[in-house]
Amino acid sequence: MLSALSMGLRQMYNRQWVKGGLLLGLQIAYIVVFYPFFNIGLWGIATLGTIPQVDNSLDLMAEGIISILLILFGLGCYGFNIRDAYKVGKLRERGVKPPGVMQTFRHVTDQGFPYLVIGPAMILLVFVVLFPILFMIVLAFTNYDLYHQPPAKLVDYVGLDNFVHLFQLSFWKTSFFSGLCWTVVWTLVSTTVQVILGLFLAVILNQKKLKFKKFFRTILILPWAVPSFVSIIVFSGLFDNNFGTVNLFLQGIGLGALPWMTDPFWAKIAILLIQFWLGFPFSMALYTGVLQAISADLYEAAEVDGATIWQKFRHITLPMALYATAPLLIVQYVGNFNNFNVIYLFNKGLPAIPGQTAGGTDILISWVYKLTFETSKYNYAAAISVIIGLIVTVLAVLQFRGTRSFKEEGMIR
Amino acid sequence: MNSSKRQTYLRLLLSYLILIIMAVICIYPLLWVIGASFSPGDGIFSTSLVPKHATLAHYRWLFFNPNSQYPTWYWNTLKIALINAFVSVIITTGTAYVFSRYRFFGRKYGLVLFLTLQMFPSMMTMVAIYLLLNWIGLLDTHLGLLIFYAGTQIPFNTWLVKGYFDTIPYSLDEAARIDGAGHVTIFWKVIMPLAKPILAVMFLFNFMTPMTDFLLPQIILTSPDNQTLAVGLFSFINKDVGKQYTLFAAGSVLIAVPITVIFLSLQRYFISGLTAGANKG
Numbered sequence: 001m002l003s004a005l006s007m008g009l010r011q012m013y014n015r016q017w018v019k020g021g022l023l024l025g026l027q028i029a030y031i032v033v034f035y036p037f038f039n040i041g042l043w044g045i046a047t048l049g050t051i052p053q054v055d056n057s058l059d060l061m062a063e064g065i066i067s068i069l070l071i072l073f074g075l076g077c078y079g080f081n082i083r084d085a086y087k088v089g090k091l092r093e094r095g096v097k098p099p100g101v102m103q104t105f106r107h108v109t110d111q112g113f114p115y116l117v118i119g120p121a122m123i124l125l126v127f128v129v130l131f132p133i134l135f136m137i138v139l140a141f142t143n144y145d146l147y148h149q150p151p152a153k154l155v156d157y158v159g160l161d162n163f164v165h166l167f168q169l170s171f172w173k174t175s176f177f178s179g180l181c182w183t184v185v186w187t188l189v190s191t192t193v194q195v196i197l198g199l200f201l202a203v204i205l206n207q208k209k210l211k212f213k214k215f216f217r218t219i220l221i222l223p224w225a226v227p228s229f230v231s232i233i234v235f236s237g238l239f240d241n242n243f244g245t246v247n248l249f250l251q252g253i254g255l256g257a258l259p260w261m262t263d264p265f266w267a268k269i270a271i272l273l274i275q276f277w278l279g280f281p282f283s284m285a286l287y288t289g290v291l292q293a294i295s296a297d298l299y300e301a302a303e304v305d306g307a308t309i310w311q312k313f314r315h316i317t318l319p320m321a322l323y324a325t326a327p328l329l330i331v332q333y334v335g336n337f338n339n340f341n342v343i344y345l346f347n348k349g350l351p352a353i354p355g356q357t358a359g360g361t362d363i364l365i366s367w368v369y370k371l372t373f374e375t376s377k378y379n380y381a382a383a384i385s386v387i388i389g390l391i392v393t394v395l396a397v398l399q400f401r402g403t404r405s406f407k408e409e410g411m412i413r
Numbered sequence: 414m415n416s417s418k419r420q421t422y423l424r425l426l427l428s429y430l431i432l433i434i435m436a437v438i439c440i441y442p443l444l445w446v447i448g449a450s451f452s453p454g455d456g457i458f459s460t461s462l463v464p465k466h467a468t469l470a471h472y473r474w475l476f477f478n479p480n481s482q483y484p485t486w487y488w489n490t491l492k493i494a495l496i497n498a499f500v501s502v503i504i505t506t507g508t509a510y511v512f513s514r515y516r517f518f519g520r521k522y523g524l525v526l527f528l529t530l531q532m533f534p535s536m537m538t539m540v541a542i543y544l545l546l547n548w549i550g551l552l553d554t555h556l557g558l559l560i561f562y563a564g565t566q567i568p569f570n571t572w573l574v575k576g577y578f579d580t581i582p583y584s585l586d587e588a589a590r591i592d593g594a595g596h597v598t599i600f601w602k603v604i605m606p607l608a609k610p611i612l613a614v615m616f617l618f619n620f621m622t623p624m625t626d627f628l629l630p631q632i633i634l635t636s637p638d639n640q641t642l643a644v645g646l647f648s649f650i651n652k653d654v655g656k657q658y659t660l661f662a663a664g665s666v667l668i669a670v671p672i673t674v675i676f677l678s679l680q681r682y683f684i685s686g687l688t689a690g691a692n693k694g
Contacts, residue, residue: 062548113596114515117507118523121567124504128564129530132541139540201435204428209421218677219436225676226443227625229643230665233650234442237449237658245445277438285684331532338534340628345647365536372540373632381540388537396532 016088023081030074034067041067048142048155057144057155065134069126133389139382146376162383172380175356175367182268183363187337190275195329197276198283199321203313205284206291217288224281232345235274236261239346262351264360271361275342279332290324291317330399334392338365364388446669449662471663482637483664486645490668493555493641494623497562501619502612505567509574510600514586527568535565536628543632553635561633562623570615577611578604614682617675624672642668 045064048057140162144155166176201220205213223231238245239260247257260270294316302312322329340363343349349362349370357375358367364384371381444462450471452464475483511517512524535542542561543552551557581604589599605612623630627643634640637648642664649661 058544058548062545111517114511114517114520117511121504121508121571124560124564125530125567128542128561129533129535129538132535132538132545133533135541135545136538139544201432204431207425207428209425210428216432216436220432220439221677221680222439222443222673225673225680226669227643227665227672229625229627229647230446230669231442233647233661233665234446236650238442238445245441277442281439285680289681289684334532335534338537340536345627369539369628372543378540378544385537385540389533392533392537393529396529399528399532 034070037063038067038071041065045138048157055154056150057142058150061138061142061155062135065131065138069131069134136382136385136389139378140386142379144378144382145380149376158379162379163387166380166383166387172357175358176384178353178356179358179362179364179367182361183337186268186272186339186363187333190272190279190339191329191333191336193272193276194279195283195332197280198285199287201280201284202287202291203317205288221281221285223277224285228278228341229345231278232274232342235270235277236346239270261347264351264353267347267351267361271342271346274346275336275339278342279336282332286325286328287321290321293324294320327399330395334395337363337391337395338388339363340365340369344369446662446665449659450666452659452662455657455659471659472667474660475664475667482640482645485638486640486642487668489555489639490624490641490643493559493562494620497559497566497623498616498620500559500563501566501570502616504563505570505574505615506605506608506612507600508567509571509578510604512571513575513578514583524572527571531568531572535561539628539632542629546633552633553639555634555639558623558630558633561629562619562626566619566622570618574608574611574615577608581607611682614679617679618683621672621675624668 040060041063044055044060045068048055048060141157141159142155143158143161147153148155165172167173204210205217205220239247241247241257241259241261244260246260251257258266260266298316299312302316307315343361343363343366347361349359349366351360353360357371359370362370365388368381368384368388371377371384448462448464451467451469453466453468453470475481512520546552546557551560585603585607586599589603594602623641625643626641627647630641630644631647634644637645640648646661646664646668649664650656650658
């Protein structure tokens, strides 16, 4: 009972004087130090400030989120405290003397060792991953843009307006839906083709009688090894409308030059081709490893039964390869869904489309970049990021299902 | 029998044909950069695979022209990459060790959390990252960039290293414990010497990320003096007129060659790290 009132009291009641005192002191310090901060933080995040030029809405928002995180942390400690007091109480009821200070200290350094070590990593993760995500979510429900820049102006909550605009206001709607459609097509086509191409080449390279395997493997893995920012920019030169090698080649074999940089359709084709080039070596390397792990007995047994090459591939190679890599497949799809580099470095998501804020080849993530750093529409950028986050979360859940089903399968390793 | 032999022969021939075509496609753009870096002139029209009047002018410009910021970018990138590699190895080794060896409350949640976070690229929250760094005054500083690199690598690398630690027999720990070794002693004297290979790999991964990353430095580092190679090189061709492809090419060759060599030697660890994270729960 006492423990619920304040940290430390129950420990004192349990005659753990030093421990109780320490906990009580910690709690008082926590409240004294942070109370003003919580006060302004919670007020801040609820109202985002009331007086322009005095209240800075963004500061208040950040302070509010930190307050909430600190309060949650405090509550967590509190819960731990109650649990601890309950345990010691149980011990006392059974007539065991509660552990003394030195014992507790040793206990903490021993049992608490894991927490001590992962502590710094966790704090860093909270700061660079969790905090930005929370900040972005809050931002998605405000009107923070070029015309509402603190400290001169206040930022206000606008509820679901940003999302409603994206889905209903014609100007935003066309940009959003054409961007979303292209993102989905891009993700599916680029990933699927690069995986199939990688698997195909891995199978070819896995033939027993083939020579120069190592040579071909090294050459074919190069696109993955070279820093992608270099190769993408190189491709933007090769696909140049006037002087690019690709068009010179097409003209050389009697086909006309194509407007790779200026026509949305051909720009999309060019970007897809580049991504096939960039992406297949990863799958190839991955499947090479998987194929080598498949036991040769399976194939020999199949040969005895008179299976054709296709049957062997269809019934042995393919299922084994997919079993081993299903979770990674999803990671690859997510990777391309957010593949900012190839879109932006090729030609910055251009060509521009009249009546839209997103360029012809912009996927959602590169559109977010433009909204943030070119037109300062932070609110819409945040709202789109939240939508991207939801999609990624769904895929992550799928990935877990895959991973778990694996462990139960126990087929590979 | 004869026909099946011919079939095998045909299949091999076709395989070689496909492999040769793919090899040409893979290597052509790379040869093009090298050719372009020695080509005279600026623009893309003056480049060729084997330049007739090969010149070292672009390399000389990058290093000796007073207007060139290339040495600064190279130094910035190396500095960030090295610090990030050290810091990341220190943070992640401890975390991975604990997740591998201890059973504590929250362990499973932690691992699941890491697996999820590994899928969320930090760029998704770029709006927030930009505003937050601005808020605490770390925008346009290398420290701000380093915090994000060191933080976002934790989930993936923890899985990678934990997988390796799991393969070190637990009996070694127990033997040491019986001899009276504490947590820290076991970690330093028993585990660390055995884990050197994976630590080297993690060091190199974390060294290479800042060397090749584009988006984060593009967002965080705004002044030209602070920029890294990827962002700086992009500025050579990020112009409406007078794109300097040959300078870009020369600058790229000097970064791409060492990175490619390191990568080729590490690639199998990368694959094993990914499959470890994906398959073991």
